[in-house]
Amino acid sequence: MTHRDDAPGDDHDAVAGGHGDAPGDDHDDVHPGTHRGDVPPHNRAATDGGVGERRPPEGAAENPAVRRLADWDADRLRRLADDHGTPLYVIDLDRVRQNAARLEAAFPDADRRYAVKAHSGNAVLETIRETELDAECASAGEVKRALDAGFSGAEIQYTAVNPPSEDLDFVVDAWQEEPEITITAGAEDTVDRLRERGYDGRLCIRVNPGVGAGHHEKVRVGADAKFGVPYDRAEEIVADAADDFEVVGIHAHAGSGISGDDLQNHRELVRRMGDLARAVIADGTEIEFVDVGGGFGVPYREDEPPLDLDAVAAATREALGEVDAQLAVEPGRYLVADAGVLLTRINTVKNAPETTLVGVDAGMTTLLRPAMYDAYHALRSLAPDAPDRTVEPATVTGPICESSDVFCEDRPLPAPARDDLLAIGNAGAYGYEMASTYNTRPRPAEVALSGDDSRLARRRETLSDLTALEAR
Numbered sequence: 001m002t003h004r005d006d007a008p009g010d011d012h013d014a015v016a017g018g019h020g021d022a023p024g025d026d027h028d029d030v031h032p033g034t035h036r037g038d039v040p041p042h043n044r045a046a047t048d049g050g051v052g053e054r055r056p057p058e059g060a061a062e063n064p065a066v067r068r069l070a071d072w073d074a075d076r077l078r079r080l081a082d083d084h085g086t087p088l089y090v091i092d093l094d095r096v097r098q099n100a101a102r103l104e105a106a107f108p109d110a111d112r113r114y115a116v117k118a119h120s121g122n123a124v125l126e127t128i129r130e131t132e133l134d135a136e137c138a139s140a141g142e143v144k145r146a147l148d149a150g151f152s153g154a155e156i157q158y159t160a161v162n163p164p165s166e167d168l169d170f171v172v173d174a175w176q177e178e179p180e181i182t183i184t185a186g187a188e189d190t191v192d193r194l195r196e197r198g199y200d201g202r203l204c205i206r207v208n209p210g211v212g213a214g215h216h217e218k219v220r221v222g223a224d225a226k227f228g229v230p231y232d233r234a235e236e237i238v239a240d241a242a243d244d245f246e247v248v249g250i251h252a253h254a255g256s257g258i259s260g261d262d263l264q265n266h267r268e269l270v271r272r273m274g275d276l277a278r279a280v281i282a283d284g285t286e287i288e289f290v291d292v293g294g295g296f297g298v299p300y301r302e303d304e305p306p307l308d309l310d311a312v313a314a315a316t317r318e319a320l321g322e323v324d325a326q327l328a329v330e331p332g333r334y335l336v337a338d339a340g341v342l343l344t345r346i347n348t349v350k351n352a353p354e355t356t357l358v359g360v361d362a363g364m365t366t367l368l369r370p371a372m373y374d375a376y377h378a379l380r381s382l383a384p385d386a387p388d389r390t391v392e393p394a395t396v397t398g399p400i401c402e403s404s405d406v407f408c409e410d411r412p413l414p415a416p417a418r419d420d421l422l423a424i425g426n427a428g429a430y431g432y433e434m435a436s437t438y439n440t441r442p443r444p445a446e447v448a449l450s451g452d453d454s455r456l457a458r459r460r461e462t463l464s465d466l467t468a469l470e471a472r
């Protein structure tokens with residue numbers, strides 16, 4: 001169903017917590033504009049990456065570095081919740097386009113790939129494809145989604161992490177049809193299994209850079225032996241693989257949600273990858289790209305400044321140094337996080353002695369990040385009269401029988417009442433994607449916005465969907 005909403009208005013009512021969007025710069029020791037001028041053209045969508053000059057993104061004024069929860073149109077969100085019910089994910093494809101435009105402006109001459117795992121919904125993937133980013137896929141399922149959304153093999157990188165046989169079989173089959181697909185292997189064992197399947201196509205070797213970064217211990221993967229071949233053996237493994245495959249690149253990923261001081265670690269990763277690339281090339285393996293992963297952080301707190309992506313890009317190029325190969329980046333969160341909100345309705349208000357407990361219809365099965373990483377997500381009451389209510393601390397919990405099913409504790413919120421609508425910010429990345437059906441709870445619906453249009457992008461799961469797999 002597609003229908004037209006009323007013209008979006010901009011009301012900033014009822015925001016819980018502060019709101020400031022002055023772009024901050026926590027890494028100003030970098031010089032935007034200094035980057036390599038020797039970048040060979042790559043196989044697709046060469047952008048206009050001028051040397052030493054960066055054109056401002058089109059309509060820079062209308063494309064701020066962050067969209068805050070307060071910037072969403074409350075009337076429109078209320079209408080969507082009325083039309084589609086709650087819990088409801090809303091993804092604004094225009095904001096995805098804006099995020100892609102800023103990424104392009106910061107990294108005009110790099111290979112830009114979208115980490116599909118952040119949000120693999122078809123509406124997002126089709127939008128991403130239109131912005132000419134490639135797709136970085138973590139599983140056969142994500143490769144299938146990318147193909148379904150119209151990405152060609154040349155636009156798909158499959159990053160195999162301890163791949164089940166079914167995944168390798170699927171991707172090798174896809175390669176028969178799409179010979180330009182690239183497979184990234186993070187273990188010699190995986191390389192052997194590709195050989196066994198007769199694969200001799202484009203191969204990238206994932207390296208464990210020995211340095212991690214990210215918003216939480218659980219997402220700092222750069223130094224985790226699970227990911228990538230050991231750094232000090234990488235040169236030899238690349239040379240060995242080059243006998244049987246078309247080795248096209250090397251890859252490393254530090255972790256997810258990188259900002260502030262952590263950027264130093266990312267830079268160190270890039271420096272190490274630059275050294276490795278030079279060694280590999282000196283050994284006679286011509287690679288196309290050096291992929292330094294994703295991980296660009298976005299502000300989750302209302303007063304947190306956004307990354308200065310231009311400065312990050314300049315520092316990245318500087319750390320990489322002169323390399324006869326293309327820089328590649330593969331962010332996920334940066335493209336979709338602030339393009340999404342989760343709408344949820346209050347069903348229970350309980351005044352306990354220590355706090356007000358607010359029960360909502362979304363839970364850790366809908367948005368897992370707070371339970372899994374203690375992640376902070378901004379919260380906004382969309383009750384029309386919220387600005388007139390007194391603000392009081394509230395603990396917001398879901399309907400799941402787990403004490404970790406808590407979105408926030410003692411968060412200042414306009415006095416909550418049953419049936420109030422709440423919006424949860426930055427839900428576009430790793431939101432629906434990590435939803436589960438625990439407690440036999442159906443996953444929510446998702447609505448995609450584009451201009452004034454809205455359409456149901458994924459219908460709400462039903463109880464029959466959930467029981468359909470049972471053998472009886």
Ligand code: LLP
Nearest residue numbers: 115253256257294295296330331332333430
């Ligand atoms: N490339 C690789 C190989 C990755 O493993 C990841 C994320 C990315 C790129 C994209 O990272 P991003 O730009 O989105 O930070 N569920 C966690 C995040 C886990 C990310 C795993 N890998 C969260 O909700 O914070």
